[in-house]
Each structure stands twice: as structure tokens, then as C-alpha cells.
Amino acid sequence: MKAEYLVRIAINSANLNLFRRQSKSQLGLVLKIALLFCSSAAFAQQENEINLNARYFEYQQAAMFSHLQWPESLTKISVNLLPIKNYSGIPIEQRDERPEYFYHGKLPLAMNNIFRDATLASRYFVPTNNKADYQMELILDSYQLPFQYAPDDQWWKKLHGQADRWLQTPKNASITMTIKITSGNKKIKPWMEKVQMMLSNCDLNTLPQPQSWMNNRDQITQNYLSTTPGQTFLAAANFLILKSINRIHQQPLLGQIKHKHGSTLHLISNETNFTMGETLKVYYQDADNGKSGLSAGTIKVINTDRNHAIAYPVTLRADHLKVGDWVELKSPAPYSKPLSKFRSASQCAEVVVAEVADANEG
Structure with missing residues (x-):
């Protein structure tokens, strides 16, 4: 908006000068200055963009x-x-x-x-x-x-x-x-x-x-x-x-069964918080690898307190579960990109400014 405002001022000023029969070349000079502001404003807007797709x-x-x-x-x-x-x-x-x-x-x-x-x-x-x-x-x-x-x-x-x-x-x-x-x-x-x-x-x-x-x-x-x-x-x-x-x-976030009372499962996660009503996949504790590769079934969360939760089995029997078995939580929202704090320490960085022909040329 600031750049557009500067362009309008430049054009109005140039028209006024032409009306006063001043040199036509002043129009080109003013437009060059306005475009310089536009180029600088565009560069300032782009300097904080982070591109993760390139190598x-x-x-x-x-x-x-x-x-x-x-x-x-x-x-x-x-x-x-x-x-x-x-x-x-x-x-x-x-x-x-x-x-x-x-x-x-x-x-x-x-x-x-x-x-x-x-x-x-x-x-x-x-x-x-x-x-x-x-x-x-x-x-x-x-x-x-x-x-x-x-x-x-x-x-x-x-x-x-x-x-x-x-x-x-x-x-x-x-x-x-x-x-x-x-x-x-x-x-x-x-x-x-x-x-x-x-x-x-x-x-x-x-x-x-x-x-x-x-x-x-x-x-x-x-x-x-x-x-x-x-x-x-x-x-x-x-x-x-x-x-x-x-x-x-x-990577999926993990929690574990901390306590078990009948069919009531008490869960804990050191990585994230639980959400009321979510359905979680359960994985048996593997003595060799920590977590088995295949899901044993699902459980449903009915009560939460941040990273603690109470759940009940949905597709498997409670007596098939043990303390230490794993639950897999849904992946969180996308990670927010950081902002760049780059400020050039040199005056030799190239700045491209569009050339505008003087009004009296051609």
C-alpha cells in the first residue's frame, strides 16, 4: 500500500509539473524514484519468506x-x-x-x-x-x-x-x-x-x-x-x-498405559496432550523393539487432564492389554516456520530497478 501511495504521488506530481510547462524529462525521473521505492518495498516483503522446497x-x-x-x-x-x-x-x-x-x-x-x-x-x-x-x-x-x-x-x-x-x-x-x-x-x-x-x-x-x-x-x-x-x-x-x-x-506421538483397573485404562504421554473423544491405536509392548509393528486394536479416550487420560477398549478385550502397552496419538498440526532476521551488512548487494524512459525520449 505504501509503494502504491508513492506511485500515485509521483504521477500526480509529474502531471502538475507538466501542467506548469516544466521539463518533460521530470516525469521519467519521478517515475524512476517511485519504482525504486516499489522495488525496495517488494524486497522488504520477500526477505522473510522461507522456501523449503529447493535444494x-x-x-x-x-x-x-x-x-x-x-x-x-x-x-x-x-x-x-x-x-x-x-x-x-x-x-x-x-x-x-x-x-x-x-x-x-x-x-x-x-x-x-x-x-x-x-x-x-x-x-x-x-x-x-x-x-x-x-x-x-x-x-x-x-x-x-x-x-x-x-x-x-x-x-x-x-x-x-x-x-x-x-x-x-x-x-x-x-x-x-x-x-x-x-x-x-x-x-x-x-x-x-x-x-x-x-x-x-x-x-x-x-x-x-x-x-x-x-x-x-x-x-x-x-x-x-x-x-x-x-x-x-x-x-x-x-x-x-x-x-x-x-x-x-x-512421526506419530506415543503414550502408554500407566495403570489398568478392569476395563479402565489410565494413559500418560510425555510428548503431547490427549483429546477428549479421540480413538487411539494400541500396540503391544515388545521386549526387543519397545513397540510392536502391528496395531492390536483401538481404544477411546473418555476423560483427559492434559497429558493424562482415561480410556476404554473398543475393538479388543481389556484383558489382552497390559501396563506398558503403547498408544499412538494423531500427528499434531504442521510445524510453524521460523522467520528470517537477515539484514545485509554490505552495500554491494544488487538491487534491480526498472528503467523508465524520459518523456522527451523517442
Whole structure:
């Protein structure tokens, strides 16, 4: 609406100027300014849109993932984060190496901490060292640095004067990563997702996603996140975490029979709340796998108190059920997408403005 209002003002102003017999070229100039406002307004409206259907993102479309504002989630899924598997051909530094190893192109060990912080920031996954619901593994498939011998564009400046490097020009930072989720306490068919992100120096986010207190105080981590490779890595990690949430969100939620009195079943769920009147599938407790693969029948919920409920059998006899048997709840509503907090830190980002010919041309 604001852009449309500006266009109307521009046209009215131009008509008034023409009426006063001023230069006809002023009409084209005013319309150019109006279209510039329209273009800026359209860009501002698009900057927060999150696209999950693509597998390749570049420039500012990729930079949008470098800082996500995650929605609150009642669901909390514990995950074991396995060490990053590196197939990029560029070694990750060891803990006992000195910082100057960075100057020779090694990847910072802080990548593991950044991925852990990004997972925790989702408000959905809870990283833990104990036995978790699922196991999550990040795979670094490819990693293109802006310069051949330096891990990012900031540290490169310290080496720019060396004779074999000063003639080189920077490339875009490009990362291809895969995430893999496998079973933990909960069963899931192994699932993988891949994405490629590419950023240039023009696409840096002025405020990348904040890290935990410890990483915010770590200068190496902060230096890395101020560079195109660091923000490319963070953007790819955020995208894969979001895709993982969508996949886990499709998993059915579970509850169990906590007590049993005759045909009255007392249920509890550590994952969600029960709904009055809903019909649930029942699965026998399997000593080997936890939950049997086939449903034994259905029960109906007649009373609820958040994550507690009372139910009665519908299609099976109560004496066939035992304490510890599982019930499967309906999948919850779709997960809300996070919002992007991208704000360009550079003035070199390209803005396309439609050209309007002057009124006195042609």
C-alpha cells in the first residue's frame, strides 16, 4: 500500500509539473524514484519468506538462513549429535593445534559447537550426551573457500601481501552438507537430506544467529561467523535442522498405559496432550523393539487432564492389554516456520530497478 501511495504521488506530481510547462524529462525521473521505492518495498516483503522446497540456495536467498527466529514449541525431542563427518577434503583442525593452523586453510573445530548451538536454538531439538530419542549426524560433502590457502575472507587479509597470493581474487563461499537421522529410543527409518548454499561477500548478515554464552565469548567462533564461509555453514545447518524438524514432526506421538483397573485404562504421554473423544491405536509392548509393528486394536479416550487420560477398549478385550502397552496419538498440526532476521551488512548487494524512459525520449 505504501509503494502504491508513492506511485500515485509521483504521477500526480509529474502531471502538475507538466501542467506548469516544466521539463518533460521530470516525469521519467519521478517515475524512476517511485519504482525504486516499489522495488525496495517488494524486497522488504520477500526477505522473510522461507522456501523449503529447493535444494540449492545462493546469495541473499541463502543468507536468509544465517539467522532464524525460531517459534516456541511444546514438543521437545532429544538428540545425540554425532561428530561432523568430513568428506570435503579440507581437514578440520585438532584441539591441540595452534591458531595459526587456520592460516593454512584448515576448518575450525568450532563448527561442531556452532551446529550444536543451532540445534538447541530451534527450541525443538535438545542435544544431550545421554541416550536420546534420535541420533543426528552432519556430513560435510564439499567446502569451497573464497581463497585457496585461507579458511575465510577475513584471515586472508593478513596473508594478502604474500607474493604467491596477492594476485588472486576471492571466489564465492560454497558448502554442500547432508544431515542424517537414525533411531535412538524412538524408531525411525534412516532419513537423509542434502543442501548446497553459496554466499558472496555481498551477502553477509550484519547480525548472524546468536550462539550460546560460551561461543559468544569465543573469539575464533565469532571471527568465523563474521565471514562468508562461517555464515554459509550456519545457513546450511539451519536449513537442514528445519528439514529435520519437518521430518520428525511427521512421526506419530506415543503414550502408554500407566495403570489398568478392569476395563479402565489410565494413559500418560510425555510428548503431547490427549483429546477428549479421540480413538487411539494400541500396540503391544515388545521386549526387543519397545513397540510392536502391528496395531492390536483401538481404544477411546473418555476423560483427559492434559497429558493424562482415561480410556476404554473398543475393538479388543481389556484383558489382552497390559501396563506398558503403547498408544499412538494423531500427528499434531504442521510445524510453524521460523522467520528470517537477515539484514545485509554490505552495500554491494544488487538491487534491480526498472528503467523508465524520459518523456522527451523517442
